[in-house]
Amino acid sequence: MGSIENTVDPAVILQPNDLPAVPSILSELQALGASLDPNDDQTRQSLLASARSLIVALEKPRETMIRHCWAENALSSVISLGVEAGIWDYLASTPAPKTVEQIAAATRTEAGFIGRLLKHVAAMGYIREVAQDTYASTSFSDALTIPILNAGYRVFTGPGNTGGLQKCVSTLPSYARQTGYRTPTSMLDGNLQFAHGTKLNMFEWLMANPPAGECFNLHMSGYAHGRPRWVDPGFYPVKERLLDGYVSGGSSSALLVDVGGGLGHDISNFLAKHPECKGRLVLQDLEPVISQISALDARIEPTVHDFHAEQPVKGARAYYMHSVLHDWPDEVCLSILGQIKKAMKPGYSRLLINENVIPDTKAHWETTGLDILMSLLLSSKERTRMEWSRLLEEQAGFKITGIYGGLSGVESLIECVVPE
Ligand SMILES: C[S@@+](CC[C@H](N)C(=O)[O-])C[C@H]1O[C@@H](n2cnc3c(N)ncnc32)[C@H](O)[C@@H]1O
Structure with missing residues (x-):
């Protein structure tokens, strides 16, 4: 325990966390509830946020503690x-x-x-x-009967008798104590390796423990399912920024390369929203992931590619990465980015990075939760705007030409080019 003297009155345990806040939260709930429309997800999200604050305000600390430590742990x-x-x-x-x-x-x-x-x-x-x-x-x-939804529980609570990713969540306090409460930086000697006694990185470890790798890939599809996406109307001007300038017959004729694209849900979604698009659509990932793919539109080319190796698709209109760079510390990101940069055609190719940009205040709990998981599974992080600028512009030598989106808890689309 810490060395700071405890001055808190123990009676606090039995008082609601914030009773005075309850009336205003209730009015908020009433107002939002009155305008709830099945097509209005923003109001539904606001209602949820208010309902969560109501629970926090009404609960007594003892009840919150029991819910966290017993009920929710047992439930998952x-x-x-x-x-x-x-x-x-x-x-x-x-x-x-x-x-x-x-x-x-x-x-x-x-x-x-x-x-x-x-x-x-x-x-x-x-x-x-x-x-x-x-x-x-x-x-x-x-x-819970749908694989992309139930895979999250499976990968966290231990497929293949591993104890799963949840074990890494439990070891965080002891790992952090042992490392002096410092930011983890080593992806081969971090909390996951401490928890599971392995030298493998998370992806290698998942694949070495079937069916954990398969569950993880499904979980990624489940995570993205139904969320606002960069191809949705009003998010990123796909037509103006990508389709209109596409030149057929370039060195690869590729329109979009999804690097580390998993089972292909993003590139499939792109094609579904833009069936009129011309040019090759290439999905790249490691062999165990690509071999898990069972159905894809015939226009999408699933390809085995290690993103640290030379990018085989040259001069594509766009190279896209979703939830890839957040998996790695800066020096590994630089290797991934370097291979893409060499393949890009200055003045034509765009790099599209679909990642969280953590706001300075009022970050969403999905993003903050993910940031902690990144640190304890991969010694990596979700990044702020300044951290993205440092990585992409100062270190990797790209120019950020726009950050699109900015919805709370939703990944933005960071567009970059190679300066001419
Ligand atoms: C967090 S997942 C994101 C997957 C997908 N882009 C999505 O958003 O669902 C990261 C992906 O990077 C892939 N990956 C990890 N190491 C890789 C490597 N060396 N080369 C290519 N892909 C890799 C993983 O297999 C995984 O599919």
Whole structure:
């Protein structure tokens, strides 16, 4: 424990965190609720933010602590167990509620044990308890049957008996103490290596522990699913900045190269939004990822490529990277960026970096949570505007020509060119 003298009155534990704030949060909720429209995601997000502040304000510190330490920790593990055992699939198989005995028989589990787990999931509101030991699915538990959604639980709570990425979250305090509470900088000797006793980086470690790599790739698709994207109208002027200036018959005739593109959800989305586009669409990633791809539009070329090696597609109109540079410390990013820069045609090619730009204040919890995960899984980070400018302009020698987007909690699109 720290050496700073404790001056806090212990009675604080039993008082709501911020009762005086409750009336104004309630008015906010009422006003937002009155204008809620199924097509207005911004209002829904604002309502959620207010609802979260209401919980924080009303809860007493003891209740918050129990929710964090017991209830939510237990919940994500139980959800993961349910995915593996097929509990959510069975609950979703027909609309009828099911008894614990039926669930146990269908999933070859023990009713006494599974019943206890399901009671907690119902108590937390994620399945419906319709009678004693009888449960019905909800939209959320139905969604748990979809691989891109359930893969997040699987990769965090330990596919293949590894203890998963969650183990790295638990070791953060001891790793940080051991390293003097300093920013982790080594991707081969960081918190993940400390947690799992490995010399591999996170991607290598995931691939070496099947099905963790497969779950991670699905999880990336799940993370991006339904979020505002750079190709959406009003985000980045795709037509004006990319399509209009495309020149066919260049050295590669490529329009877009998605570097480290995973299973291809971004480039597929680009094609779906711009089916009229001309030019090659190239998806690049490591072999284990590319070989996991089962269906892609015939226009997209899945290609094995290590981004530290020479970029084989020269002079493309755009090289795109989504959630790639945030995985690596600056010196590794410079190697990745250097290969792309050499392939770019000055005055024509653009580099599009789809990453969070952390605002100076009021950062969104998705971004701050991800920043911590980056540090404990990869010794890397989400970057501020100044950090992006330092990396891309001062160190890598690009010129930033625009930062598009700027929605709270959503990755921006940073457009760069090679100065002529
Ligand atoms: C965080 S994921 C992002 C994937 C995808 N762009 C997305 O947004 O869903 C990072 C990707 O980088 C890929 N990757 C890691 N090391 C790589 C390397 N040396 N060469 C190419 N891709 C690599 C991983 O396989 C993974 O698909």
